Amino acid sequence: MQVHLTYDVEIWADGWTDMAARLPAAFRRLTYGPPPHERGALPVNLQILRDNGLRAVFFVEPLFSYYYGLDALQEMVGLIMEAGQDVQMHIHPEWLDELPNEIVPRRKKTPMLHRFSLDEQAAMLDAAAGRLVEAGAPRPTAFRSGNYSANADTLRALARIGVKVDSSMNACFDFPYPDKGSARSLHPSHIEGIAEYPVTLFRDGFGRVRPMQITACSLAELVQGLTRARDQGLPAATLVSHNFELLSADRRSEDRIVTRRFAGLCEWLGRNAAQFPTASFDPSVVPAAPPDWELPQVSPLATAQRYVAQAARRLVH
Template structure:
């Protein structure tokens, strides 16, 4: 019986750093937002890969490229070469708000950040530009895409198909305002739409007394290891989701205390969550298939999955809420 596929994905991106609101401020680049350099150590993608490599876990990095309109091309080329040099996967991520740096007054924000703000033709042109950049940086074409802010729509998928992409991973059921623009139906596993495979961020049902019922994505910064483990355990072969997609960010381990990242603290509890997750996936390697998107796409094929949302025991969510309050503030 096929094993559930586990995809760990990392949105890898810079920050506007308050520059739209205050022209005296500058966007924050590789040093803090991607490498996470704080007090002489690296808490960004180097540490993420160090932990994953200890347990043999492959990673997919969705790397934002339109930042070239502020940083130039070398900034992101360096990141792509570093990721590939360590044996992990690079795919395409776009934040069109960087187009504003082509303008005399970037703060006017002529360009919106969500892909859904653009026509099919405009989206196709943006994706073509991103694909060309990433192909030059990596020496191969990307096959998967994620929109910044999960802000895609059905036209995004059509534009991806036009540009030869196989996978979109922009759907997140916890953000219905955006996800319904991609698909009216609620999905939580791979579905073939408009000629590409939509691979949603995996969500579960949080149902805590006096707090209400809501969907929570498997985002390392927002849920505990115990909650992630519960969802993965419920996806045993033949009974649950066939594909589980987890998300974190290049800066997930770093909490900025100001928009310029001049003062930061390390989220050690999030680092420990990731360590626990990677160790668990390694220990369960006989029952789970961890892959990056490039390798999976070259070897296998998705199947249409069910829109199943598992429940997590309320006490796990309560404990996570306590953990966040204790360590985050």
């Protein structure tokens, strides 16, 4: 089973007021980690991946750079590409009304991409793709929408600008996808001519549906979820993280509990690379899953470990 380790890479200043003063420190903290040690952000993730010989996909949000400057985006893209990892495209439309240039007609702050028309989405995606190229990345071939917000027009807009893979689907969220049957099938498929790789879900030890996200699962849940999904015939799994996911909730210190969890997952994937190879998305091949594929369920003990870790994190941070 192929494993797609994916990151949403984005910069925020904890609100939209006084951004000119606060954004430089936010950029540094979310890219490198909080001072004084600057650990827990992109370099730590990249080093763990490197140490275990793993391939990951970094969906980078470029719209912020129209406000903050191309140099910042070049710095982020450079870190990722120098580590031999894959840069692809991410968008948070919340940035649009902050920008000096008008990519689409101005409106009040709109965080959901599916609220925009087909032409507006195409213009936004084309501008974002071009900005990544300006920053030194190859023209993107894969995309994930911020907030997992997408609809049929998103997929049509991606096709219009030549992007062939989407990974915006997360069935824990209910946005207006073009084909609800495909949207709920929970495995890779073709929709509107685009290769759709949804975020992989599982049932925890109590039967609740959860995404495979580094901060949302215990290590045992991730390992069991991947193993059982493979055994049930899932051909490819997509996991989610962020550039700041190894930081505490307030982004002020490294979260060593989550860092150890991620390192443990990467070590496991490295040891089992023959069965669980990590890879970028190949738009020419969408592996088929069995028609009766169901979400894997992990053990109650694996889920209990998540609760213990969450309690420990609250005590530490």
